[in-house]
Amino acid sequence: MARVLSLFTFLFLGFLGLISFPAEAAIKKYQFDIQVKNVSRLCHAKPIVTVNGRFPGPTIYVREGDRVLVNVTNHAQYNMSIHWHGLKQYRNGWADGPAYITQCPIQTGSSYTYDFNVTGQRGTLWWHAHILWLRATVYGAIVIMPNQGTPFPFPQPNMEVEILLGEWWHSDVEEVVKEGTNMGLPPNMSDAHTINGKPGPLFPCSEKHTFVMEVELGKTYLLRIINSALNDELFFAIAGHNMTVVEVDAVYTKPFTTSAILIAPGQTTNVLVQANQIPGRYFMATRPFMDAPLSIDNRTATAILQYKGIPNTVLPTLPQLPLSNDTEFALSYNKKLRSLNSPKYPANVPLKVDRNLFYTIGFGKNSCPTCLDGTKLLASLNNISFAMPQTALLQAHFFNIKGVYRADFPDKPPTPFNYTGAPLTANLGTATGTRVSKIAFNSTVELVLQDTNLLTVESHPFHLHGYNFFVVGTGIGNFDPAKDPAKYNLVDPMERNTVGVPTGGWTAIRFKADNPGVWFMHCHLELHTSWGLKTAFVVEDGPGQDQSVLPPPKDLPPC
Secondary structure (H helix, E strand, O other), X not given: OHHHHHHHHHHHHHHHHHHHOOOOOOEEEEEEEEEEEEEEEOOEEEEEEEEOOEOOOOOEEEEOOOEEEEEEEEOOOOOEOEEEEOOOOOOOHHHOOOEOOOEOOEOOOOXXXXXXXXXXXXXXXXXXXXXXXXXXOOEXXXXXXXXXXXXXXOOOOXXXXXXXXXXXXXXXXXXXXXXXXXXXXXXXXXXXXXXXXXXOOOOOOOOXXXXXXXXOOOOEEEEEEEXXXXXXXXXXXXXXXOEEEEEEOOEEEEEEEEOEEEEOOOOEEEEEEEOOOOOOEEEEXXXXXXXXXXXXXXXXXXXXXXXOOOOOOOOOEOOOOOOOOOHHHHHHHHHHOOEOOOOOOOOOOOOOOOEEEEEEEEEEEEEOOOOOOOEEEXXXXXXXXXXXXXXXXXXXXXXXXXXXXXXXXXXXXXXXXXXXXXXXXXXXXXXXXXEOEEEOOOOEEEEEEEEOOEOOOOOEEEEEOOOOEEEEEEEEOOOOOOOHHHHOOOOOOEEEOEEEEOOOEEEEEEEEOOOOEEEEEEEOOHHHHHOOOEEEEXXXXXXXXXXXXXXXXXXXXOO
C-alpha cells in the first residue's frame, strides 16, 4: 500500500510539475512564398501579390519567449520586404522590415530569413509588406500566446477568431498609385472594404465572398481585430451584441463594454463577445470614420455571426454603426482606453522627460510641370517631407556610411503659427530630404504630434517601429505647453505602437529610448506615407554589452 501511495505521490507531483513550470522557448519556423495569384472579388478577377497564395496571408502563431524564423522567398515581379508590426525587435532592427530603413528589399528570385525573438510581449499584432502599396494584399495576423501556465487577465474565452479589416481595388493597386502620382493627385479610393478578405453580401457577386463565424449559445469568443486597411480608420460593430475591449496593440486594457469600436490602420483590438442573444444570424459590419471635409468610400463591408443550427435562409440584421463623421464617439471611445496597470502588467510611464519634441503635420503642393494642374501634393513633419534613401538607414548607421542621411531633424517647427486656425494654402517652404533625429540611449522622450490646417486638417494614425509608447494626452486645437501637460494621464495611459492624432488636434506620447538602432516613424495612412509623412529616430548604442545594435545577418539583401 505504501508503495502504491508513493507511486501515486510521484505521479501527482510529476503532473503538478507539468502544469506549474513554463515550457522552454520554442523555435517556430515559417516559409513565406511571395507569389502572384488570380483572385475574384466584386464580379471581377485580377492577379494579386500574396503569401503562399492566400489572401489574407497565414497567421503566425507563437508563444511569448519563442524565437521565430520566417524565410521569405520572392517569386513576384515586385521587390518585397515584410514588417512585423508591433514587435519590438530589441537590438535587432535587421528583422524589422521597412524597405530602405532597416534593410534593402528582397529582390525577385531571392530569399531572406527574418530571425527574431518574441520577448515580453503577448497579444495580437500583425505583419504586412512594407514597400510600395503592396500591403493592400500582403498581410496577416500574429497571435502571441502568454507564457505557458499564465492565464489571460480576463475571463477565458471558449474560442478565438482573427478578424482582419482591409480594402479592395478593382484595378492593380500599384497601377492606381502610379496614375495618381503622375497626375499629382491622390489615387482612386478603394472599391470596397473587406472582412478577412471578403466584402460581404451587400456587394455584388459576394454571397460566396462572405466570412461567417459560427457561435454556440452561452459561449464567449475572443475576437482579435486588426485594421489592415491602407487609408481608412474604421468603425466595427456586431448587430445585437456588445463587445468588451480587453487589449489594444498587444497591451492589456482596463476592460470596458461598447456597442462599437474605432480602429485606425495599424492598430489591433481584442474584444470579448458573449453569444447570449436569441439564436439567429447577425451582421458584423465595418465602415470608415472621417470627420474632415474629404471624400471617402462610405459603403459597409459585412461578415456574419451565425448561431449553430440556424439555417442560412434567415436574414441577418445590421448593427447601428456610428455616423461616418461622429467625432464625439471617436474622442469618447479613445478616452476610455486605459492600460490595465496591475502589479503583473504595470504601466511604467516615464515621469521625467529628457527630450521634448514637437512635430507639426502638414500638407503642401510642390511644382510639377508634368502633373495635371502643374503641382503635386506632398506631406511633411516640421516642414520636412521625407525622401527615401537608396541605402538602408540602419546599414548606413551601423557601417558608418556617409551621405545617406542627415541627423539634424528639428525638434520643433521652424516657424510657429496658428496651427489649426483658418486653412493655409502656403507650404511654408517645405523642404525635402532624408533627415532623422538622433536620440541618446535610455533617454526619455516626449513627442507632441500636432495636426495643422495646411491645406486641410485630418486625423493621422502614427506608428513608431521598435517601441511601445504611452499616450499621455490628447486634445483638439493647438497644444498649449503651459497648460496641457497638467492634464496628462501619467497613471494608467494606454500603451500602444500606433496612435491617432485627432483632426485639428494633438497627441502627446512618451517612451524610453532603450532600443538601439534606426526606427521608422510614419503616418499609417499609406497615401500620406507615400507623400513624405515620415521620419526616423537613430537611437544611439548604450555603454553595456547588450545595449548596442546586433551585427547584421549574413543573408541581408543587397542594396
